[in-house]
Amino acid sequence: MNETIFLIDTNSFITPYHNYYPFDIAPTFWDFLKVHIENGNIAVMSKVYDEVAKGNDELKEWLLSLSFAQVSHSTSDVTNIYRQVMDHIQNAVSLEGKSLYNERALYKWADINCADAIVAAAKAKGYTIISFEQPDNALGSSISGKPRIPDVAKAFGVPYSTLFSMMRTLGFSFK
Numbered sequence: 001m002n003e004t005i006f007l008i009d010t011n012s013f014i015t016p017y018h019n020y021y022p023f024d025i026a027p028t029f030w031d032f033l034k035v036h037i038e039n040g041n042i043a044v045m046s047k048v049y050d051e052v053a054k055g056n057d058e059l060k061e062w063l064l065s066l067s068f069a070q071v072s073h074s075t076s077d078v079t080n081i082y083r084q085v086m087d088h089i090q091n092a093v094s095l096e097g098k099s100l101y102n103e104r105a106l107y108k109w110a111d112i113n114c115a116d117a118i119v120a121a122a123k124a125k126g127y128t129i130i131s132f133e134q135p136d137n138a139l140g141s142s143i144s145g146k147p148r149i150p151d152v153a154k155a156f157g158v159p160y161s162t163l164f165s166m167m168r169t170l171g172f173s174f175k
Contacts (some may be wrong), residue, residue, distance in 0.1 A: 004159075004169065006036075007043045007071065007122045009131035009149065010051045012163045017059045030062060032172050037068050041170060042130075045121050046070040071125060073117040081156075082120035086110065088155055089147050094140035104145040119152045128159040130166050 021029040036042040044063075049070050052063050072078065089109050092100040109116050122129045135150040153160040161169075 007127040077124040
């Protein structure tokens with residue numbers, strides 16, 4: 001039995017919906033997600049829910065039809081870690097002593113009401129983040145304007161994985 005709880009990023013809903021698993025072609029995928037969201041193996045942060053619910057499509061309707069408790073981005077445990085994340089983005093330096101992120105990066109992540117609070121939520125709850133976002137392989141060689149979720153997650157010891165890895169772990173199959 002899998003004990004890992006996966007905290008899914010917005011792009012792990014939107015990308016499959018648009019690119020891999022449209023509802024009319026792969027309803028099995030969406031049934032699989034539904035079961036695992038409703039039984040608690042996959043968690044959805046409130047801000048991720050809000051981003052998907054802004055849409056006007058089948059994905060929005062599907063998500064709104066589910067019954068589950070959202071992971072709040074505004075609990076004290078999450079906001080306390082979020083402050084640490086912001087300190088990290090503001091003060092992170094490379095081995096050469098260069099800043100890793102510019103002011104635009106800090107501004108982008110400064111809004112706890114965005115889904116990038118996912119790192120703080122995952123850290124606070126002990127969850128594994130699921131996202132299509134990839135690490136910045138050039139991080140440290142130049143100052144970045146966009147902190148990437150996998151890089152910030154790594155700095156905080158938060159497990160990070162891909163949607164496809166999660167699907168394998170939870171036993172997904174089109175059979």
